[in-house]
Amino acid sequence: MHVKSDQRTRVIFTLNGRERSGHAEPRMQLSDFLRHEMGATGTHIGCEHGVCGACTVLVDGRASRACLMLAVQVHGRRLETVESLAEDGGLNDLQQAFHNHHALQCGFCTAGILMSCSEFLARVPAPTETQVRDMLSGHLCRCTGYTGIVNAVLEVAATRRQFQEGDTEQENNNV
Amino acid sequence: MNAFESPTLDKRSGHIGKRQTRVEDDALLRGQGRYGDDLATPPGTLHAAVLRSPHAHARLTSLDVSRALAMPGVHGVLTGDDVKRWAQPFPVGVRQPMDHWCVAVDKVRYVGEPVAVVIAENRYLAEDALEGVCVGYEPLPVAVDTEAAIADGAVILHEAVGANVVNDRRFCYGDPQTAFDTAERRVSLKVRFPRSSCTPIECYFVLAQYDVASGGYDVTSNFQGPFALHSVMTRALKVPGNLLRLRTPPDSGGSFGIKQGVFPYVVMMGLAARKVGAPVKWVEDRLEHLQASSSSTNRVTEVEAAVTHDGRVTALRLDQLDDCGAYLRAPEPATFYRMHGNLTGAYAIRHLEVRNRVVMTNKTPTGLNRGFGGPQVYFALERLMQRIATELDLDPLEVIRRNLIPSGSFPYRAAAGALLDSGDYPKAVALGIEEGGLAELLERRKAARRAGRLYGIGYTVAVEPSISNMGYITTAMTPEERRKAGPKNGAVSTATISVGPLGDISAHVSSTPQGQGHRTVVAQVIAEVLGVPLESISVNVELDTGKDAWSIASGNYSSRFSGAVAGAVYNAALKIKQRLAVIAAEQWGVDAERVRFGEGRVFVDGGDASASFHRIAGATHWSPGTLPESESGGLRETAFWTPPELVAPDDNDLINSSLCYGFIFDYCGVEIDRITGAVRIDRYVTLHDAGRMLNPDLVDGQVRGGFAQGLGVALMEEFAYGDDGSFISGTFADYLVPTAVEVPEPLILHMETPSPFTPLGAKGVGEGNNMSTPVCVANGVADALGIKDIELPLTPSKVRTLMGFDEPPRPEGVGEEVAKQTPGGSLLTASDSVEIPGTPRQVFDNLLDPDTLAAIIPGCHALELTGENAYRADVTVGVGMIRARFDARVALRDLDPPHALRLSGAGTSSMGSAEGSAKIRLTEIEGGKTRLDYDYEASVGGKVASVGGRMLQSASKMIIAQIFTRLSRHLGGAAPKASLWQRIKRLVTGKGGQS
Known part of the structure; x- marks a missing residue:
């Protein structure tokens, strides 16, 4: 499809479980589109060149830099942003762990970090500290020195494993 | 001391000193923070983009905004002329004839200095229109290195000052001369401390409105203070203090001092809003932030110690050059004087000699950055202590310990005050x-x-x-200058606590936090004093100079929260407590000193009387007629607090x-x-x-x-x-x-x-x-x-x-890199050759043909003849993630048909400037072809240059190669055949050739 540079096209996609649509010029960055067209201001913009990671969102489940994507690229796709994390009105386990471990100060980089961590924990249920730090190296946080973030992620991984083992035991007992 | 200050806490609830998780976190973790760019803007808000100088030092010769104004969505362009009409330069902390305007008016003095502001319907259109502003620059020599800038013959940044040293002060405490004359040993060191910034992840934000009726400005910005700079902004805007209403957003994405440096943009965007008659929003991007926001100073220090044989330092001599960049922007030269009183660090050194020189160079102006002055001072002092140990063959820790201020000597008056x-x-x-x-x-x-x-x-x-x-900065002035200016001192912090009709507590502090958790600590302090649950306290940290209690020391700097601001909160809470105690005491007929607060209740120590906090507090609203005569009704207390120990510098420069x-x-x-x-x-x-x-x-x-x-x-x-x-x-x-x-x-x-x-x-x-x-x-x-x-x-x-x-030696078979980079990083030189179909004459004639030239210059939109063999070209060039449209002059010179000629070009764009020239030699080779040898030299400045030398190297190589590929095609051939050297390189390395 050929689109003129100043022509706005309709972008229909799933944002945090709901179908949303908006109009975007071909050059509009996904980060700007989410924030200013969709009102999803939880996703922050820190560098617009893909280094700081503040704008990280999940596109079809993969952590992606919203500043390095165009809005038109998400047409027909599924997006999750930080606004998707809270469950039943309360913080989810990862958010709660960030709170408990003082893993945020100004909170500006936090949204992106939470999204990367969410994807990572789904992929790597039993990470080592080195793996966690390696994953976090895609993000810049200038406030915390990262300690609280690392501890929060490790704790969530351990707790989720415990639960899962508990579930498995339960299932085994039921059998 | 008021009667309720001691015993201060009735029933220690343990809030103060507790490892309390933060009240700020919940919203931030949900993505519900409210940072500047998240706030709703008034209808009709326009967006600004700043055109910045690609030159470190140049005279502005012309500025033409007509093309920009004709571009889609553009409402106006703010220029130096507007700024001269409506504003004035920022006041400077030293008495020197230096004009720093929020937009350059005659000269630019650092790469990234604002030259114009385009205001358009959205950010994208505003940035597009930067390309439409044509600026004429006459580049000047530069002073970049700090020491070179003070050497004879260096170019002067501010001609009226006549030197790049804009402040030179000498201090002497004790008798350093005798100490050095009689020293058993002397140890000296020279160190250079680099520039850096704590780079908050959120950049600057300004939303400005101008009210034409009152002539006032209403600006929201993630400015962090000190609010002494509010006066600097109002002076620049030529309005009284109450006509600049400055507000801060509820959340700020880090600052670490750096967001002090947003203040020139507060003025700039206020003027931009005035220019277009609409609210104007500006969100700084990262490239702008790194290049042109603010940074710590870089410093050159020569330090010398008079030392005894066992490593005891008897005197210290410091000669410091602080590089504040192109302008002395308030509060500079504070980086020096913030540390001045404690220059001797943790050591009992009684004799001290200091020379402080503030140097201007063609770099971004400096300002607050976490540590402010400390990293520079300790780098010199603590490196020196290590050197003393090394030179005297002592244990470094032992040298430190021998010099420490002894136990039991506090409060201790250090040498410099x-x-x-x-x-x-x-x-x-x-x-x-x-x-x-x-x-x-x-x-x-x-x-x-x-x-x-x-x-x-x-x-x-x-x-x-x-x-x-707040008076330390005046140490930069001589005692005589200070006497004329009047004393400055103190550090006023403020806190306000209100109790609502239902006993609900709201607090406000003017500390503009950027992530430190002030709201949590304020709530902890109030919960402790008033004996109420932490959760019941709401803390607001937005600052609005139009209606909040604030003073010049308001803001978030100099680590003043826990000592000063939390202290003011404590004092305000004590005031509330005292009033409530008097109310309860009268109701119960007991002495007010027996009234206690805890667990959400007010009660009598050792008595039966007890009531909920909200009942006693609510009485101030619901039934003021029942209250003691001293009560005026309502319950809101503001505490201002300033410590008496902070006196102005004295005539001996003790501070x-x-x-x-x-x-x-x-x-x-x-x-x-x-x-x-x-x-x-x-x-x-x-x-x-x-x-x-x-x-x-x-x-x-x-x-x-x-x-x-x-x-x-x-x-x-x-x-x-x-x-x-x-x-x-x-x-x-x-x-x-x-x-x-x-x-x-x-x-x-x-x-x-x-x-x-x-x-x-x-x-x-x-x-x-x-x-x-x-x-x-x-x-x-x-x-x-x-x-x-x-x-x-x-x-x-x-x-x-x-x-x-x-x-290690270069592996065999690997050739020398063709391109050599100069230490400056931006001058690129290289040479190469290509084979092109056609005779030298054909090639030569084609190069002189405007149509050919337009066709072979990559990204050329238009080429217009401006003289013999001289053209004006409109060219888009992309390097890495940066694309810029250049207004370029292209010329063909030194014509020696059909053997040689020189192709040169110079261009400017919103992204920076570039110039270069290529010496071309044509040699006939067999098969009716021509070998074209070229040596080129290119230099770039501005944002383009900031992408780094390596990327520029390959980009320029590619662009030049493209020119000759296109020339070859134009002459009916395929892409030019790679030169022999390229073919060999390709064989050896598996890459090379046309990159």
């Missing part, structure tokens, strides 16, 4: 040695060295000043530059990789005595964050400039900051010696590691390598150089 409030330095060092496991670390070093590894231990002690004296002085003792074990030169932190121990800790979790958070930033300064961060003043650290790929893999977990130790001067005994703790960590790591590396001259950042390549590493 700091009244060090409290502490026990020898005890703290002993504690650090013991609990940090120094003995084991020494063993590790022994073992590592036995195994032939490069391992070193670094030590640092530092005094961390907090709650700065108590801060109220509190914490103590830090750091040591680290570092290991250096012999092959890569990488510095690995094996262990880092940091001990802090910051007085009483109000919330140890938040204290540790500050320490960890400061440590990570200090480590960045030690190992990777530097705002680097080319010799021509181009900025070459322009992206987060060039300016590296530590990530989770580079930051180890420090061992944090605490000692608590309450400050006698703050209401809660607390001191600041936020900046200590920014001061101590860079030099501690440097001392570790000095110990590991046994070398004297250490320059930060200690990148692997720099460390390899320090190690005296010889580069």
Whole structure:
């Protein structure tokens, strides 16, 4: 499809479980589109060149830099942003762990970090500290020195494993 | 002292000093924070983009905005002429004829200096229209290196001043001359401290409105204070203080001092709003932020100590050059004087001689940056202590210990006037040695060295000043100048507490936090004093100069929250408490001193009377008629607090530059990789005595964050400039900051010696590691390598150089790189050759043909003949992520048909400037072809230059190659055949050729 540079096209996609649509010029960055067209201001913009990671969102489940994507690229796709994390009105386990471990100060980089961590924990249920730090190296946080973030992620991984083992035991007992 | 101050706390609820999780977190973790760019804007808000100078130093010869104004969505362009009409230059902290306008009016003095502001319907359109502003520059010689800038013959930035040293002060305390004359030993050192910034992840934000009826400005910005700068802004805007309503958003994405530097943009966007008659919003991008926002000063220090044989320092001599960049922007030259009273650090050194020179160079103006002045001072002082140990063959820690201010001597008046409030330095060092496991670390070093590894231990002690004296900056003036100007001193903090009709408590502080958790601590203090649940207290930290209590010391700087602001909160809470106690006492017929507060209730000590807090407090609203006569009804108290210890500098230049002085003792074990030169932190121990800790979790958070930033300064961060003043650290790929893999977990130790001067005994703790960590790591590396001259950042390549590493010979068969980069980083030179079909004559004639030229210049939109063999071209060039449309002049010179000619071009764009020339030689070769040899030289400046030399190198190579590919095609051939050299290179390396 050929689109003129100043022509706005309709972008229909799933944002945090709901179908949303908006109009975007071909050059509009996904980060700007989410924030200013969709009102999803939880996703922050820190560098617009893909280094700081503040704008990280999940596109079809993969952590992606919203500043390095165009809005038109998400047409027909599924997006999750930080606004998707809270469950039943309360913080989810990862958010709660960030709170408990003082893993945020100004909170500006936090949204992106939470999204990367969410994807990572789904992929790597039993990470080592080195793996966690390696994953976090895609993000810049200038406030915390990262300690609280690392501890929060490790704790969530351990707790989720415990639960899962508990579930498995339960299932085994039921059998 | 009021009657309720002692005993201060009735039923210790334990809120103060508790590891309390933060009330700020919930919203931030949900993505519900309200940072500047998240706020709703008024209908019709327009968006600004700033056109910036690509030159480090140039005279503005012309400015034509007509093309920009004709572009889609553009509402106006703010220029220097508008600024001259409506505003005036910012006041300067020293008496010198230097004009700093918010938009350049006659000259530009640093790369990135604002030249015009385009205001359009959205950010994209505004940035597009930057291309439409045509600026004429007459480039001038530059002064970039600090020492070169003060040398004879250096170009002067501010001609009216007549020199690049804009402030030169000498200080003498005690009798340093005699101490040096009679010294048993002298040890000296010269150090250079680089520029850096703590780079908050949120950049600057301004939303400005102009009210034409009142002539006033209403601006929301993530400005962090000090609000003394509000006066600087109103002076520039030529309005009284009450016609600049300055507000801050509820949340700010970090600052670390840097967001002080947004203030020129507050003025600029206010004027932009006035220009277009609509609200104007501007959100700075990262490239702008790195290049042109603010930074710490870079400093050159020569330091010398008079020393006894056993390492006791009797006198100190400091000659400091502080490089404040192109303008002395308020509050500079504060970087010098923030540390002045405590220049002798943690040591009992009574004789001190100082020369401070403030230097202007063609670099971005400097300002607050976490640690403010501390990293520069301690880098010199603590490196010197390490050198004393080395030169006298003593243990470095022993040298430190012998010089510490002795126990039991606090408050201690330091040589230059700091009244060090409290502490026990020898005890703290002993504690650090013991609990940090120094003995084991020494063993590790022994073992590592036995195994032939490069391992070193670094030590640092530092005094961390907090709650700065608003008068310290006047130390830059002579006593006589100060007498004329009138004394400046103090540090007023404010807090307001209101209790609503249902007993609900709201508090406001003017501390503009940027992530430190002030709301949590304020709630802790109030909960403790009034005996109410923490959750019932709502704390607002937005500051609105139009209706909040504030003063010049408001804002978030100099680690003033825990000592000063939390102290004011405490005082305001005591006022509320006193009023409620009187009310309850009258109701119950008891003495007010017997009334107690706790667990949400008000009760009588040892009596039966008791009521809920909300009932007693609510009476001030619902039934004021029943209250004691002293009561006016309503319940809202504001406390202003300023410490009497902060007096103006005296006639001998003694200055108590801060109220509190914490103590830090750091040591680290570092290991250096012999092959890569990488510095690995094996262990880092940091001990802090910051007085009483109000919330140890938040204290540790500050320490960890400061440590990570200090480590960045030690190992990777530097705002680097080319010799021509181009900025070459322009992206987060060039300016590296530590990530989770580079930051180890420090061992944090605490000692608590309450400050006698703050209401809660607390001191600041936020900046200590920014001061101590860079030099501690440097001392570790000095110990590991046994070398004297250490320059930060200690990148692997720099460390390899320090190690005296010889580069291994080039592997056989690998040719020399064609392109050579100059140290400046932006001048690119290379040569190459291509084969082109056609005779030299055909090639030559084609090059002289405008149509051919238009066709072969990549990205050429239009080419217009302006003279014989001279053209004006409109060209789009892309380098990396940056694309820019250049207005270029192209000329063909030195014509020697059909053998040689020179193709030269120079262009400017919103992204920077570029110029270059290529000497072309044509030689006939067999097969009716021509070999075209070319040598070219290209230089770039501005944002384009900031993408880094390597990328530019390959980009320019590619663009030049494209020209000749196109020429070859134009002559009916295929892509030109690669030269022999290229073919060989391709055979050898598997790559090369047309890149």
